[in-house]
Amino acid sequence: MWSSYSALDTLEERPNSMGCVEFVATLGSVILLIITMPFSLFWCFKVVQEYERAVIFRLGRLRTGGARGPGIFFILPCVDSYCKVDLRTISFDVPPQEALTKDSVTVTVDAVVYYRIQDPLKAVVKVTNYSNSTRLLAMTTLRNILGTRNLAEILSDREAISHAMQTSLDVATDPWGVKVERVEIKDVSLPQQLQRAMAAEAEASREARAKVIAAEGEMKASRALKEASDVINESPAALQLRYLQTLNNISAEKNSTIIFPLPIDILSYFLQGRGGSSSDHPMV
Secondary structure, eight states, X not given: OHHHHHHHHHHHTOOOSOOHHHHHHHHHHHHHHHHTTTTTHHHHEEEEOTTEEEEEEETTEEOTTOOBOSEEEEOOTTTEEEEEEEOSOEEEEEEEXXXXXXXXXXXXXXXXXXXXXXXXXXXXXXXXXXXHXXXXXXXXXXXXXXXXXXXXXXXXXXXXXXXXXXXXXXXXXXXXXXXXXXXXXXXXXOOHXXXXXXXXXXXXXHHHHHHHXXXXXXXXXXXXXXXXXXXXXXXXXXXXXXXXHHHXXXXXXXXXXXXXXXXXXXXXXXXXXXXXXXXXXXXO
């Protein structure tokens, strides 16, 4: 805390000597404190919590020693004033920002920013309202970053946008004593026409993939049928087994009467015999 105060004191080139008016006012405050004791002690001792710090001013000038706290500290009545600063992490929602992307698409994006006070002296002295200033800066930074990205990058790579926004905010708020810890993109909203166009494109892409998969299935099925026909052609008994298997499946599915014809081998035998007799006795 001493180092941060010294840097701040060097930048502002504050005089080290106490002026005459300040000396007289401080002396009068001490005399008033002594006269009104012990009642004045209730107004002179202040307490700050573990997560707070107190920045004290004496007649408008920042007191030496840096920010006070946590615990109890002492101020002089009438001449000293102090400002409490909360060091806990604070979060706020960035309102939805409408921006034009790099590929000329209008999008609406909202985010959440988490920050905390790193240097209480700078947060009080360097900026009027560090909270409001951080909020306004977050809105402008979000719009600027969206303008440098394509729509595909915004939809698919939110983490990179969050990191870029956090880095930019952290650099800009460092002179204010504010540390931006995290930025998260909540939602990305697209125009209705663009949503319908993207939905139609996705549906067409799915239909194209379905047709390709169906064509590949037909090709594999035709190859399997060709291989099966080659196997059956090589072994005539396989055709009979396939025939009997088909009959078994039909009987299992439907309760019906099935008439079995003569075995194929017997028929082929008679056909061969008839063919042979006709050849032995040719027609005149």
